[in-house]
Amino acid sequence: MTEPAPSQPAFVLVRPQMGENIGAAARAMWNFGLDRMRLVAPRDGWPNPAAGAMASGAGRLLDQAGLFDDLGGAIADCTYVMATTARTRGLTKPVFSPQHAMAEAAARIARGERVAVLFGPERAGLENEDVARANTLISVPVNPEFPSLNLAQCVLLCAYDWRRVTAEVVAERVDMAGADWAELAEIERLADHYEERLEAAGFFFPEDKVARMKTNLRNLWSRMPLTRADVRMLHGVMRQMVRWSGRG
Structure with missing residues (x-):
């Protein structure tokens, strides 16, 4: 019997280098209700004590994270893959903003698809060989003179936009602190x-x-x-x- 499709995308950290960044990424994911983390060949091995210390309450994600030797294995069960990138690749692919990408992910997941979002290693991001496996690119509208994002920051941005498109977000509210409006x-x-x-x-x-x-x-x-x-x-x-x- 085929396992039912998950209700959220898998965030795949490809060859992450520092345990602290893996932990910070887990914390960012859980801030916005995401808990499907996959790790591809982390540089310093796994498990990593530095990741647990940095996760700060999101350690469950690390305990349950899928560990893979290569990207192919990490996305083998997926039907649609998105790759985050901060630079042009010389590859013909659709390029989405994070918000549009997460809306597309939500729509595909609602149809029963399995979606993965790829995040590259801290030093230089994903290689072209990684990006070639993706259906779509995600590009954050950063300062072109300084486009480099920390791994956990990029995860946070995508996780935030996932929450924005899948949860009811109130644009403005007043916390009444036990008070009532005057008649x-x-x-x-x-x-x-x-x-x-x-x-x-x-x-x-x-x-x-x-x-x-x-x-x-x-x-x-x-x-x-x-x-x-x-x-x-x-x-x-x-x-x-x-x-x-x-x-x-």
Whole structure:
């Protein structure tokens, strides 16, 4: 019976050199919910204590990582392969941005395909022989005068874009910290309080500008996203100011 296709791509580190970078890559993957790591001929052997120390909570990925002698074995079960690169290769291939690449990976995986993403060794990246095995290239839009990315940084960028295209990401939110938004009636009472006290203090002047000043003040309150705690505090500020002014 054929094993069901996985729900995420395999990230394949090809001939990685430093254990620390393997550990950092594992940590970056797990930050964004990816846990299918494969290693091809790591320079310093495997397992590597430096990788575990750097993984910082993502050690499970290292324990479960597939270990292969060559790239062919690492991608033998895949139907679609993407290769990260920071330089031109003289090979005719589609070139995707990381976000588009991860969207393509997600679509193919949803259709039951097995996708791998290749990351080259730290010194010079993937060799052309590695890239020739890939269906598509992934190119990060970096500074052309300094295109070199650390291995774990490149993994992080792709993992982040995988998360962006497969998870519901809220563009903006407000953490209420246990507070509730103030209702309109509460804001109206606050506006009345300030208007009454400011009028008593002679703030609204000259006469021909009073109506406009009051309108602007009301508009100010309506623009402010106030919680009930904010409203209570602002009432308290005005009451305290009135008490202090009466001592003069």
